[in-house]
Amino acid sequence: MTLLARGVFGAALLALGAGAASAQQLAPSPTLDAIRARGHLECGVHLGLPGFSFANDKGEWTGLDVDFCRAVAAAVLGDANKVRYTPTSVQQRWPVLQSGQVDLLSRNTTITYSRNATLGVNFQGINFYEGQTFIVRTASGAKKPTDLENASICVAAGSTEERTAADYFRERNIKVSIINFQKNDDAIAAYDAGRCDSYTAGVGALAGQRIKLKTPGEHTIMTELISNDPQGPVTRWGDERWQAVVRWVLNGMIAAEQLGVTSKNVEDMRANSKNAEIRRLLGADGNFGAMLGLPNEWMFNAIKQVGNYSESYERTVGKGSPLGLERGSNQLWTRGGLLFTPPFQ
Amino acid sequence: MTRYFYDKRVREIFWQVALLAGLAVTIVLVVRNASQNMVNAGMASGFDFLWRTSGIDVPFVLTSYTPESNILALLWVGVANTLVITFVAAIAATLLGFVIGVARLSPNKLLSGLAGAYIEFVRNIPLLFFVLFWYFGVIAALPGPRQSIGLFAVAFLNNRGLTIPIPTDGTAFRIAAVVVLAGFLAQAAIAVWAKRRRDATGAIFPVWATGLALFLGVPAVAFGVAAVVSAWDVPALRGFNFRGGFVLVPEFVALFAALATYTAGFIAEIVRGGIQSVVKGQWEAAYALGLRPNRALNLVVIPQAMRVMIPPLTSQYLNVLKNSSFGAAIAFPELVSVFVGSALTNTGQAIEIIAITLAIYLALGLAVSAFMNWYNARTRLVTR
Numbered sequence: 001m002t003l004l005a006r007g008v009f010g011a012a013l014l015a016l017g018a019g020a021a022s023a024q025q026l027a028p029s030p031t032l033d034a035i036r037a038r039g040h041l042e043c044g045v046h047l048g049l050p051g052f053s054f055a056n057d058k059g060e061w062t063g064l065d066v067d068f069c070r071a072v073a074a075a076v077l078g079d080a081n082k083v084r085y086t087p088t089s090v091q092q093r094w095p096v097l098q099s100g101q102v103d104l105l106s107r108n109t110t111i112t113y114s115r116n117a118t119l120g121v122n123f124q125g126i127n128f129y130e131g132q133t134f135i136v137r138t139a140s141g142a143k144k145p146t147d148l149e150n151a152s153i154c155v156a157a158g159s160t161e162e163r164t165a166a167d168y169f170r171e172r173n174i175k176v177s178i179i180n181f182q183k184n185d186d187a188i189a190a191y192d193a194g195r196c197d198s199y200t201a202g203v204g205a206l207a208g209q210r211i212k213l214k215t216p217g218e219h220t221i222m223t224e225l226i227s228n229d230p231q232g233p234v235t236r237w238g239d240e241r242w243q244a245v246v247r248w249v250l251n252g253m254i255a256a257e258q259l260g261v262t263s264k265n266v267e268d269m270r271a272n273s274k275n276a277e278i279r280r281l282l283g284a285d286g287n288f289g290a291m292l293g294l295p296n297e298w299m300f301n302a303i304k305q306v307g308n309y310s311e312s313y314e315r316t317v318g319k320g321s322p323l324g325l326e327r328g329s330n331q332l333w334t335r336g337g338l339l340f341t342p343p344f345q
Numbered sequence: 346m347t348r349y350f351y352d353k354r355v356r357e358i359f360w361q362v363a364l365l366a367g368l369a370v371t372i373v374l375v376v377r378n379a380s381q382n383m384v385n386a387g388m389a390s391g392f393d394f395l396w397r398t399s400g401i402d403v404p405f406v407l408t409s410y411t412p413e414s415n416i417l418a419l420l421w422v423g424v425a426n427t428l429v430i431t432f433v434a435a436i437a438a439t440l441l442g443f444v445i446g447v448a449r450l451s452p453n454k455l456l457s458g459l460a461g462a463y464i465e466f467v468r469n470i471p472l473l474f475f476v477l478f479w480y481f482g483v484i485a486a487l488p489g490p491r492q493s494i495g496l497f498a499v500a501f502l503n504n505r506g507l508t509i510p511i512p513t514d515g516t517a518f519r520i521a522a523v524v525v526l527a528g529f530l531a532q533a534a535i536a537v538w539a540k541r542r543r544d545a546t547g548a549i550f551p552v553w554a555t556g557l558a559l560f561l562g563v564p565a566v567a568f569g570v571a572a573v574v575s576a577w578d579v580p581a582l583r584g585f586n587f588r589g590g591f592v593l594v595p596e597f598v599a600l601f602a603a604l605a606t607y608t609a610g611f612i613a614e615i616v617r618g619g620i621q622s623v624v625k626g627q628w629e630a631a632y633a634l635g636l637r638p639n640r641a642l643n644l645v646v647i648p649q650a651m652r653v654m655i656p657p658l659t660s661q662y663l664n665v666l667k668n669s670s671f672g673a674a675i676a677f678p679e680l681v682s683v684f685v686g687s688a689l690t691n692t693g694q695a696i697e698i699i700a701i702t703l704a705i706y707l708a709l710g711l712a713v714s715a716f717m718n719w720y721n722a723r724t725r726l727v728t729r
Contacts, residue, residue, distance in 0.1 A: 090690055091685075091686060091689065091690050094690070094693055094695070095695055098386060098388065114692075114693075115693065117389070118388065118389035118692070118693050118694075119387075119388060119389075119693040120383070120386040120387035120388035121387075140585070142585075147584075148584070148585065149583065149584030149585065150583055150584035150585045150586040150587070150588050151584065151585035151586065152404075152505050152585070152586065154676075157676075157682065157683075157686040157687040157690065158686055158687050158689065158690020158691055159690070162401060162402075162687065162691075163400040163401060163691065165402075166400055166401060166402040166412045167400060167412075169402075170402075170412060170413075175588065176402075177402075177404045177505070177586070177592075178402040178403075178404065179404050179594075179596070179676045180401070180403075180404075180676055180678070180682065180683075180686065180687055181675075181676045182673050182674065182676075182682070182686050186674070186675075186676070187676075189481075190484070190675075190676065193481055193484045193485055193504075194484055194485070194489060194504045195484050195504060195505070195595065197585045197586070236386065237386055237387035238385075238386070238387070
């Protein structure tokens with residue numbers, strides 16, 4: 001046996017041994033491996049919805065959904081900027097995810113039963129509690145959805161809003177005309193041009209779209225909601241470890257708010273906090289990151305670079321943003337909202 | 346054995362069979378591979394979704410579809426709307442194209458210059474621009490429902506469309522339509538009879554005079570009577586908009602106008618080419634036989650020009666059919682808009698829906714081609 005052959009044999013044995021050892025600890029995650037190999041996260045976002053995912057004039061993506069992509073990139077790769085965004089329309093979002101073009105869809109998309117059951121996708125929690133309503137010209141005098149008798153309503157084709165609105169008015173025997181556009185932007189443009197009396201979407205999306213209108217001040221968003229549209233990040237079926245990573249980054253951002261960890265105090269907390277859950281979350285104790293095959297400072301990086309849920313919310317859609325939305329249902333459960341996270345144990 | 350090997354016909358058949366078998370194997374492999382991958386990815390497959398309730402409200406429906414109907418009915422709405430817009434746009438484009446094509450050949454410099462400018466303008470601008478221009482142009486130009494332009498207080502034009510009264514019971518109109526159809530058939534019979542008599546005796550029967558009566562007079566009387574005896578559903582302003590009647594939506598108007606004006610530019614060139622292909626000697630020969638100019642055009646020049654024009658016209662009609670899918674850009678509920686847009690994203694059955702849509706466009710396209718080929722064969726030069 002030559003030296004070279006022995007070397008190759010030895011290397012092969014080592015590789016086999018290492019492979020067997022790691023296989024005992026963690027199930028393989030093709031998605032995580034692919035992200036590490038290419039060096040960035042592929043994230044599917046909205047074509048352009050202020051507050052949720054919107055490219056500013058410098059081409060930088062911002063928004064609540066974009067922040068989530070950044071947090072995942074920070075947790076996996078240690079750098080929130082290592083994300084490539086794929087803007088998707090209502091129609092494109094599923095094929096883009098199903099075909100593996102993106103690792104993750106973070107895109108103002110309602111969680112529904114049939115999507116989960118038939119599209120080969122899984123929803124990894126809720127990052128925005130949304131309800132559908134209508135925007136109208138204030139001058140029209142319409143105050144609630146039932147005032148929309150005989151109105152023309154613009155909507156994005158294939159959205160949950162399209163069917164929810166049709167169901168809502170049919171049940172109440174109110175005749176309306178629903179005009180289905182291929183893109184949200186086309187629908188809002190037609191509403192702005194006077195083709196429709198109203199445009200329907202979630203409250204958050206309406207607040208974001210209103211900024212794009214010619215005279216935002218002349219339009220009112222109705223307060224009465226006709227549906228619950230919880231929204232959150234979406235992954236493909238299969239690769240459970242990757243799904244767990246996505247789910248727990250979201251939980252981690254909410255937990256950080258609950259535990260009082262912010263991007264400002266996260267370093268201090270990691271060094272000095274006595275709270276056991278904070279220490280596990282930030283990688284000061286235990287090997288919580290390594291359990292999922294991530295660096296141990298995964299959530300430390302995410303919180304340091306993106307912030308906790310509250311920081312992200314206020315900056316993108318909340319009081320610190322042009323949308324100015326209240327926290328409402330998106331408040332922690334301890335403060336009357338719906339946000340709740342399982343413990344880091 | 347070698348005899349067969351060198352036989353040209355046997356070899357041709359062998360390659361045809363081999364190609365067909367290869368194609369069949371490829372299709373089977375693609376379908377099996379796709380369905381296996383979909384099972385692995387947790388995606389539903391099959392055509393059961395067609396019987397699911399659609400739940401989608403469509404603003405322009407010519408069938409008995411309601412949101413409670415199934416997705417198959419929604420597909421039929423898309424097909425019907427595609428056929429209607431294609432049919433009316435193709436006819437309008439042909440008429441407009443003939444006028445512009447003839448104008449292009451006019452000795453009047455201004456007229457032919459305008460026609461030429463129009464043709465160049467249209468042929469160098471993308472169709473999507475036309476569609477959006479007409480759509481937002483139409484909407485922006487029209488007033489809101491409360492300031493509608495009323496036509497005799499029964500029809501109303503506003504930025505939600507043209508609302509016209511419809512009869513609550515269509516029976517009288519159906520009878521009128523049958524009467525009109527009978528008139529058309531009578532005209533066809535007269536034309537055949539007149540041609541035979543002319544061939545036999547040389548006497549010319551005024552076919553156009555009876556045609557005018559049967560094409561305009563009979564429909565006017567029949568529909569007039571039907572309109573008087575029917576009860577009408579007259580639109581009235583209620584809530585945000587007019588209630589009752591039939592609404593011709595601006596999406597329809599914009600797509601129709603865009604397809605007609607765009608395709609007319611191409612048809613005009615075909616008409617010009619067709620007429621120019623008839624040599625001048627044919628005109629001179631027709632005059633030498635004593636034919637008046639309009640008869641020379643109808644009996645000598647147009648029939649010869651048609652032979653050149655029909656094949657390229659066929660492809661223009663196919664273009665109108667395919668281009669009707671631009672309706673998806675402006676929410677006109679044609680096939681692509683309702684089926685690939687709404688139904689696909691609601692059910693997620695991308696492969697099935699795309700396959701059905703492709704099959705339908707293919708079938709419609711082949712039907713248009715078959716009709717035009719039949720017509721082409723009829724008008725072909727008969728050589729003896």
